Amino acid sequence: MAKIGESTARVGVEERVNGALKYAADMKFPNTLHVKLVRLDVAHARIISIDTSAACQIPGVQYVFTDRDLPDPMPRYGPFLEDQPLIATGEIKFFGDPVAAVVAESEDIAEEASKLVKVEFEELPGVYTLQQALASDAPLVQDPSIRVRQDLAHTNILDEWTFGWGEPEKSSAELVLEDEFSFPMTTHFAIEPHVFIAAPEHDGVCVWSTVQHPFLLRRVISRSLKMPLAKVRVIPTELGGGFGGKGYPKFEPLLAYMALKLDRPVRLRLSLEETFLLGRRNSSLIRVRAGFLPDGKLSFMQLHADYLIGAYANASPRVVAKAALAGCGLYNPPNVHIHARAILSHTVPGTAFRGFGSPQFMWALDSIMDMAAKKLNMDRLELRLKNMPKKGEVFIHGEKPCDGDWAEGLTKAAKAIGWGTPLPKNHGRGLGIGIKTPAPATVSQAMVRMHHDGSLTVLVGTTEMGQGARTVLSQIASDAMSIPMDRIGIINGDTGIVPFDSVTASSRSTVFMGNAIQLACQDLKNQLSQLTREYFKVKPEDVRFTEGKIRIPGRLIEYTDVLFAHFGVFSGELFGIGTYKEDRVSAHPLGGGVSFYEVIFAGAEVEVDPETGFVTVKKLVTVGDIGKAINPSLVEAQDEGGAIQGLGHSIMEHLIMDKKGRILNLGALDYRIPTTMDTPVLLKSLLVENRDGSGPSGAKGTGESGIIPIGSAIGLAVGEATDMFFHELPLTPEHVWKGLQNRL
Numbered sequence: 052m053a054k055i056g057e058s059t060a061r062v063g064v065e066e067r068v069n070g071a072l073k074y075a076a077d078m079k080f081p082n083t084l085h086v087k088l089v090r091l092d093v094a095h096a097r098i099i100s101i102d103t104s105a106a107c108q109i110p111g112v113q114y115v116f117t118d119r120d121l122p123d124p125m126p127r128y129g130p131f132l133e134d135q136p137l138i139a140t141g142e143i144k145f146f147g148d149p150v151a152a153v154v155a156e157s158e159d160i161a162e163e164a165s166k167l168v169k170v171e172f173e174e175l176p177g178v179y180t181l182q183q184a185l186a187s188d189a190p191l192v193q194d195p196s197i198r199v200r201q202d203l204a205h206t207n208i209l210d211e212w213t214f215g216w217g218e219p220e221k222s223s224a225e226l227v228l229e230d231e232f233s234f235p236m237t238t239h240f241a242i243e244p245h246v247f248i249a250a251p252e253h254d255g256v257c258v259w260s261t262v263q264h265p266f267l268l269r270r271v272i273s274r275s276l277k278m279p280l281a282k283v284r285v286i287p288t289e290l291g292g293g294f295g296g297k298g299y300p301k302f303e304p305l306l307a308y309m310a311l312k313l314d315r316p317v318r319l320r321l322s323l324e325e326t327f328l329l330g331r332r333n334s335s336l337i338r339v340r341a342g343f344l345p346d347g348k349l350s351f352m353q354l355h356a357d358y359l360i361g362a363y364a365n366a367s368p369r370v371v372a373k374a375a376l377a378g379c380g381l382y383n384p385p386n387v388h389i390h391a392r393a394i395l396s397h398t399v400p401g402t403a404f405r406g407f408g409s410p411q412f413m414w415a416l417d418s419i420m421d422m423a424a425k426k427l428n429m430d431r432l433e434l435r436l437k438n439m440p441k442k443g444e445v446f447i448h449g450e451k452p453c454d455g456d457w458a459e460g461l462t463k464a465a466k467a468i469g470w471g472t473p474l475p476k477n478h479g480r481g482l483g484i485g486i487k488t489p490a491p492a493t494v495s496q497a498m499v500r501m502h503h504d505g506s507l508t509v510l511v512g513t514t515e516m517g518q519g520a521r522t523v524l525s526q527i528a529s530d531a532m533s534i535p536m537d538r539i540g541i542i543n544g545d546t547g548i549v550p551f552d553s554v555t556a557s558s559r560s561t562v563f564m565g566n567a568i569q570l571a572c573q574d575l576k577n578q579l580s581q582l583t584r585e586y587f588k589v590k591p592e593d594v595r596f597t598e599g600k601i602r603i604p605g606r607l608i609e610y611t612d613v614l615f616a617h618f619g620v621f622s623g624e625l626f627g628i629g630t631y632k633e634d635r636v637s638a639h640p641l642g643g644g645v646s647f648y649e650v651i652f653a654g655a656e657v658e659v660d661p662e663t664g665f666v667t668v669k670k671l672v673t674v675g676d677i678g679k680a681i682n683p684s685l686v687e688a689q690d691e692g693g694a695i696q697g698l699g700h701s702i703m704e705h706l707i708m709d710k711k712g713r714i715l716n717l718g719a720l721d722y723r724i725p726t727t728m729d730t731p732v733l734l735k736s737l738l739v740e741n742r743d744g745s746g747p748s749g750a751k752g753t754g755e756s757g758i759i760p761i762g763s764a765i766g767l768a769v770g771e772a773t774d775m776f777f778h779e780l781p782l783t784p785e786h787v788w789k790g791l792q793n794r795l
Contacts, residue, residue: 053529053536055748056740058684062521062541075246075261075288076320083248084113086306086319087161089151089168090328094712095177095190095397096143098170101151105167111160114313115168116152121308126275127197130267130299132364134197135400137275137305142175144192144362145399146713147328154309154317177397178207179712181336181357184396192362192395207395209364212372212640216448217386219351224342228422232415233779234762235705236334236359238327239404240724243291245326249306250316255282256307257547262287263298263514264554269546275304276311283307287544290516294696295403297516298556299366301329324717330402331706333358333367333393337415341384343423347434349384356391356412361400367393370401372641373488374408376447380416381457381484381650382438383446397712403556405693406759409487410700414780417483417763422776431482431767432465442743450488450645454751455676460739461652467672467735468654477661478669479771483653485759489752490557492643494632496550497567499528499575501625503618505611506538509568512552513560514544518754519685520560526681527565527747531572533599550628558649558752561681563631565747570629578625579613586616647745650676651756653694655731655764659772664788666702666769670733671761678744678751686753690736693757699725700758701765702782 053059066072103115118125118140125136139150151168155161178184178192184207195204203210248259255278262268265285273283290297302319309317321329335358342350356375360367375391420438424431439461440446440453461484465471468480498510509528513520521541529536542549552564580594583601587608595602600609614623636643656670673690680686703723707715716722736757742749762780769787770776775794779786 053526055526055530055681056679056683058682059522059526059536061519061685062525072289074243074291075248075259076244078248078259078288080248080250080316083316083318084154084156084313085158085161086309086317087153087158087165088149089153089165089170090147090149091143091170091172092713093143093172093174094146094179095175096172097175098139098141098143098150098172100171102169103151105169106153106164109160109164109167111156112153112164113156114154116154116309117150126304128271128275128300128304129364130271130366131368132199133274134193135363137308145397147399148362152305152309154313158320177712179396179398179708181359181394184359184394192397209360209393209395210368211390211392212375213390214376214378214640215388217351219353219386219388222342222351222386224350225345226343226423226426227340228419228426229338229340230419230422231336231338231778232418234335234411234414235700235780237332237404237700237704238706238722239294239296239330240722241292241294241296244323245297245301245321245329246319247302247306248316248318249303249310251310251314252284255284256311257284257286258303258307259286259288260303261290261297262303263290263293263516263556265514265544265546266512266551267554268300268303271300272304272307276307284547287514290514293516294405295556296326296330298403323719327714327717328399330365331399332404333360333370333401333408335359335411337411339415339419341419341423343427347427347429347437349382349438351386352379352382352384353388354378354390358391358393358401358408358411359396359398360393361396361398363400365400365402367401370403370408374412376641377409377486377488378412380413381440381446381486382416383440398708399714405696405755407487407557407755409485409759410697410762413483413485413759414762414766417767418776421767421770432461432470435461435482435484454648454743455650456739456741457650457676460650460674460676463737463739464652464654464672464674467737468656468670470654477772478656478658479768480654480656481764481767481771483760483763483767485651485653485756487649487755487759488645489559489562489647489649490554491639491641491645492633492635493553493559493563494630495552495563495567497564497571497629498550499568499571499627501575501610501614503611503614503621503623505609505614507532507534509539509541510549511541511543511564511568512549513564514555516555518689519682520555522685523561523681524564524568527568528572531569532575558754558756561750562647562744562746562752565750566631567629569747570631571627574629575625575627578627579610582613582617586613647751649752649756651690651760653760653764655768657765657768657772659769659787661791664784664786664791666782666787668698668731668765671698671731672733672735672737673757674737674739675753675756676739676751677753678746679740679742679749680738681747681750683738686738687736689754690757691734693755694734694761695725695730697758697761698729698765700781701762705781
């Protein structure tokens with residue numbers, strides 16, 4: 052049996068290693084048409100006319116779609132707000148907003164024809180920064196008529212949220228600090244390209260997509276095309292990385308419309324450069340005002356956060372609101388006010404990104420704590436521990452109490468980097484704290500199917516995107532039924548086959564889908580128990596499950612004995628169904644409460660070259676408060692991957708735009724991500740396992756958390772090495788060098 056807490060071999064590892072695994076780009080369908088998008092070299096413009104005649108003359112071109120070829124009014128889509136048109140209509144709102152789509156018999160023909168589409172346009176003033184978007188005379192990014200919040204419709208503030216308790220404005224303090232911190236706009240950079248395929252299927256449509264949330268996508272396509280859910284099938288392909296960039300609908304509704312219109316399969320494969328134009332992490336400016344008592348305890352905290360979310364809502368309203376709910380991090384002031392805003396701009400739409408808005412807050416919070424420690428002449432670790440909640444203590448008012456021994460994790464991270472021991476010249480250490488909450492009020496359903504030979508198939512809506520979901524969920528089923536993993540198959544994703552799952556995101560799958568699988572297995576056991584009582588004439592209390600068998604008085608029987616007794620040999624199967632959900636709470640600002648806290652700590656040691664400003668990360672350690680690791684090696688890999696990704700936005704990664712909103716560093720050559728040359732000498736992932744989570748065996752979710760505290764840990768280590776505080780990430784050599792020069 053696969054034991055909980057055992058690093059069993061990953062399901063499907065062989066085909067990933069030997070290259071046999073088929074990704075979306077490897078899929079071939081007969082009679083498929085290929086799509087190429089037409090874009091303009093501007094960020095904001097009014098479309099005057101589109102001439103497709105020359106493109107249509109190219110042999111092999113089947114159609115050139117513009118807004119004229121879609122229904123009027125133009126269908127709009129989005130995961131939370133339906134504000135994005137299937138294709139640009141009247142205006143382009145950001146650099147990369149497509150104005151036409153060429154459909155041809157081959158990619159090469161579509162590529163050549165796309166160059167012949169002539170677009171007459173008038174370039175318009177745009178807003179590309181927070182300051183520009185919030186200016187009193189700023190052009191509006193969205194037409195007020197499509198805005199949901201009419202009180203904000205004549206501004207570029209899409210939405211805003213306020214959380215808090217106590218009376219921070221009346222609170223006294225010995226030390227009051229106020230400062231602001233900015234976080235960069237970054238791209239997900241999954242190496243696997245985005246691919247979308249749509250084909251007519253019976254009297255509906257089937258879509259294959261590199262998507263994390265197939266059921267959410269099915270809903271969006273259904274609404275966009277005004278088709279019943281039963282007529283829309285979504286099959287998520289194997290994902291070569293997601294990080295949130297493959298979470299939400301993109302061109303799938305458009306391709307579904309094309310496939311039905313042309314009555315043929317259509318396929319769109321994007322280049323890496325084009326994926327930069329799909330979505331990105333929201334940049335932010337966060338202002339913190341914090342008051343401290345003489346002993347270092349927080350008296351109050353006031354935070355104001357502005358996130359630059361781009362031209363359309365996408366997932367950003369949820370990103371900003373959820374991050375703001377836990378806006379004080381793990382710090383526990385008695386008086387709090389948090390105000391967060393999602394600001395529209397003529398930039399690529401922001402979307403979900405690993406950490407879901409939390410890294411932005413934590414960079415600001417940890418920075419203000421280090422500043423306070425210096426003013427109070429206190430150790431930075433001591434100050435953090437003094438202001439963290441203890442297990443069972445409420446720290447976000449109205450939410451569940453602290454569900455872990457978090458002081459243990461932070462202390463462990465500090466010890467792992469040698470906290471308090473002497474440092475060489477130009478070296479520094481930093482600590483970071485990370486917290487996020489899972490998606491509230493969501494649902495996961497699972498089915499377990501016992502075959503006549505006693506083997507098991509698990510059917511789930513969870514998407515496998517490299518995180519090891521198939522392995523962990525198979526382990527949970529194996530443990531629940533005491534069936535070896537080599538006798539368990541798992542099918543995931545296809546909305547036409549598997550039960551419903553809200554999303555594969557928010558580090559929720561182990562808890563939500565894991566619990567659903569346990570419930571499904573219990574349902575299966577209940578059926579086996581009922582049949583055992585019926586066919587073997589025993590009392591309910593005489594039926595016990597043990598080590599993959601059923602014990603009845605005087606006899607140990609196999610699962611297959613029960614199946615054969617009921618169905619006969621070689622026929623019939625049993626199905627167990629499990630649903631795990633959290634109820635919606637209409638009065639809650641996010642629709643539901645917190646089910647668990649995803650918490651992690653990081654420690655970093657860096658060396659800074661004062662001549663060049665170059666930062667070398669020597670040590671990078673994370674400590675995840677995991678509850679219970681179902682598969683420790685997978686958890687460690689997730690945390691280490693998150694740490695390296697966080698290293699990117701800490702010292703190198705950021706999208707660079709010109710004054711007209713055009714991205715200048717598209718693609719692998721101009722957008723720098725960490726490589727093996729940047730990996731710290733010491734990279735370590737540690738765990739705290741106290742079985743205090745709400746998932747199977749006391750597990751909590753992980754996956755996103757590894758990235759959250761890294762900007763803080765590295766940024767503040769650079770601060771100690773240079774004896775100065777930085778307010779903006781990433782800490783590129785130029786940024787650090789200029790800071791050092793200005794200090795002289």
